[in-house]
Amino acid sequence: MRRTPVGFYRGLNPTTKLVIALSTAALAFVLRGWLVPLVALLVVGATVVRAGLGRAFVPFVLATIPLLISIVLVNVFLYPGATDTILVIGPLRATATGLTVAGQASLRIVAFALSVAVFALTTPTDDLLADLERRGMGRRGTFVIGAAIQTIPRLAARAGEVADSQRARGLRTEGSVWRRIRGVVPLAGPMISGALSEVEERTMALEARAFSAPARRAVLRPMPDDNVQRAGRWLLGLATVGLIALTVTGHLGLP
Amino acid sequence: MGWISRQFTTRTIVLIPIAIAINVVLGYTVQTVLKLPIYLDSIGTILVGVLAGPLAGALTGILSNLIWQYAPGIGGGTIGPFAITAGVIGLLAGVWGQLGIYRSRPASRTVLILAAVTAAVVIGVVAYPILNNPAYTDPNIGGYPSWVFTAIVLIAIVAGIVVAGFILVSKDLAGFWVALAGVITGIVAAFVSAPISAYVFGGVTGSGVDVLVAALRQGGSDVIHASLGQGLFSDPIDKTITSFVVFIILAGLSRRIIARFPNGERLVGPSVD
Numbered sequence: 269m270r271r272t273p274v275g276f277y278r279g280l281n282p283t284t285k286l287v288i289a290l291s292t293a294a295l296a297f298v299l300r301g302w303l304v305p306l307v308a309l310l311v312v313g314a315t316v317v318r319a320g321l322g323r324a325f326v327p328f329v330l331a332t333i334p335l336l337i338s339i340v341l342v343n344v345f346l347y348p349g350a351t352d353t354i355l356v357i358g359p360l361r362a363t364a365t366g367l368t369v370a371g372q373a374s375l376r377i378v379a380f381a382l383s384v385a386v387f388a389l390t391t392p393t394d395d396l397l398a399d400l401e402r403r404g405m406g407r408r409g410t411f412v413i414g415a416a417i418q419t420i421p422r423l424a425a426r427a428g429e430v431a432d433s434q435r436a437r438g439l440r441t442e443g444s445v446w447r448r449i450r451g452v453v454p455l456a457g458p459m460i461s462g463a464l465s466e467v468e469e470r471t472m473a474l475e476a477r478a479f480s481a482p483a484r485r486a487v488l489r490p491m492p493d494d495n496v497q498r499a500g501r502w503l504l505g506l507a508t509v510g511l512i513a514l515t516v517t518g519h520l521g522l523p
Numbered sequence: 524m525g526w527i528s529r530q531f532t533t534r535t536i537v538l539i540p541i542a543i544a545i546n547v548v549l550g551y552t553v554q555t556v557l558k559l560p561i562y563l564d565s566i567g568t569i570l571v572g573v574l575a576g577p578l579a580g581a582l583t584g585i586l587s588n589l590i591w592q593y594a595p596g597i598g599g600g601t602i603g604p605f606a607i608t609a610g611v612i613g614l615l616a617g618v619w620g621q622l623g624i625y626r627s628r629p630a631s632r633t634v635l636i637l638a639a640v641t642a643a644v645v646i647g648v649v650a651y652p653i654l655n656n657p658a659y660t661d662p663n664i665g666g667y668p669s670w671v672f673t674a675i676v677l678i679a680i681v682a683g684i685v686v687a688g689f690i691l692v693s694k695d696l697a698g699f700w701v702a703l704a705g706v707i708t709g710i711v712a713a714f715v716s717a718p719i720s721a722y723v724f725g726g727v728t729g730s731g732v733d734v735l736v737a738a739l740r741q742g743g744s745d746v747i748h749a750s751l752g753q754g755l756f757s758d759p760i761d762k763t764i765t766s767f768v769v770f771i772i773l774a775g776l777s778r779r780i781i782a783r784f785p786n787g788e789r790l791v792g793p794s795v796d
């Protein structure tokens with residue numbers, strides 16, 4: 269029997285968590301400036317602390333670093349049309365405008381990436397898919413998303429196996445760029461053809477289990493949901509759409 | 524409504540997650556291991572588009588990006604907002620598939636040579652505006668060493684030779700159409716991605732293409748033109764390579780298997796072997 273999730277955030281309905289993640293991401297990106305991304309980041313931070321995610325969070329944070337470095341470097345030194353120079357290093361001029369843009373973009377990206385991470389770390393895929401199917405997404409949708417999420421690690425492991433066996437036959441995959449490129453084809457070929465060969469079998473298997481039959485499936489374990497969450501989802505969704513509409517039409521200017 | 528449901532047979536539904544996995548695994552490998560200014564994350568999308576139709580292709584593209592972004596365990600990075608581009612790529616692939624672009628077309632020697640020459644010319648025409656961008660030609664503006672210009676000329680020449688060679692060696696006119704489809708898809712993808720990249724990310728995405736964006740900005744382009752410039756370099760190359768890969772994959776599948784897909788008959792042709 270699966271344990272029911274503990275804690276306020278984890279105990280929320282998966283669709284609620286999805287709506288929160290999507291709204292945070294959308295608002296952080298569309299409402300530019302400092303205020304909204306900062307608020308989003310604080311909300312995410314509070315959730316991380318409350319749900320005790322600490323250590324699992326670190327790889328997600330680290331993953332944003334290459335992008336942030338790119339953003340800062342390109343925008344601070346190469347922002348087109350900026351003339352308020354603050355620092356000169358050789359031929360490169362750092363501008364205050366560029367710094368502001370870089371700072372805001374960084375904040376946006378981090379708020380976006382971390383809200384995704386919080387959602388991913390606290391929501392088992394099965395729960396999310398079961399809940400979405402109960403709401404009417406249909407078993408085909410559930411299958412596609414669930415199968416994709418399962419197949420990705422399987423395919424990656426297969427790619428590793430193919431790489432190992434090709435290397436045992438003398439394929440060189442380290443070294444110069446050209447050698448690495450040449451190493452990709454003998455890897456990609458078997459991997460793709462292996463993946464595609466499953467299509468016929470899986471199709472038969474699904475058809476044998478009445479996959480395309482029109483009847484609705486019975487739900488064995490419904491996810492907890494209540495009126496407060498339902499109202500909250502609707503409010504958050506409408507507020508997000510409203511704020512985005514106001515910003516896009518120029519009525520709302522936040523710092 | 525029939526047109527929609529016909530694209531989503533059980534076989535298509537089975538193919539889509541496999542295609543998504545191919546997209547993510549290959550795209551991730553290319554991005555992190557090779558760090559080249561190409562993506563190779565649309566092979567699955569174009570494959571589904573060609574085999575099953577435009578809507579299935581678009582859905583594969585969109586889901587690939589969203590799952591790569593949000594999936595527990597695999598997620599992260601910045602690929603999510605480009606789901607729109609991926610959807611467009613899948614849509615176009617479906618159009619090409621329905622037009623029979625990927626169908627084998629054996630032709631006489633003269634026609635093949637004509638096609639090979641035309642393909643080389645088309646590649647030259649596409650490469651020309653890129654070559655003439657001052658960021659690449661003038662080292663004083665672009666900050667690029669002068670070998671980059673030579674490198675791009677070489678890439679264009681090699682691409683022309685490879686495509687022409689493919690057409691002649693495989694004795695198949697389809698190579699010409701596949702290359703054309705790939706180039707057009709790439710150009711459209713670049714135009715769709717540039718505003719996304721510029722607006723959402725300020726023009727950089729943390730992958731190998733950022734070097735190009737930096738150079739173009741140095742050359743005086745504003746944010747959106749720098750993104751567009753980078754896209755018009757990477758996307759046609761990437762999508763043409765991807766289209767050829769899909770063509771080769773399809774050539775390797777048995778006709779019987781292809782024929783069972785919704786778009787199968789347009790790929791296999793009316794003849795009976």
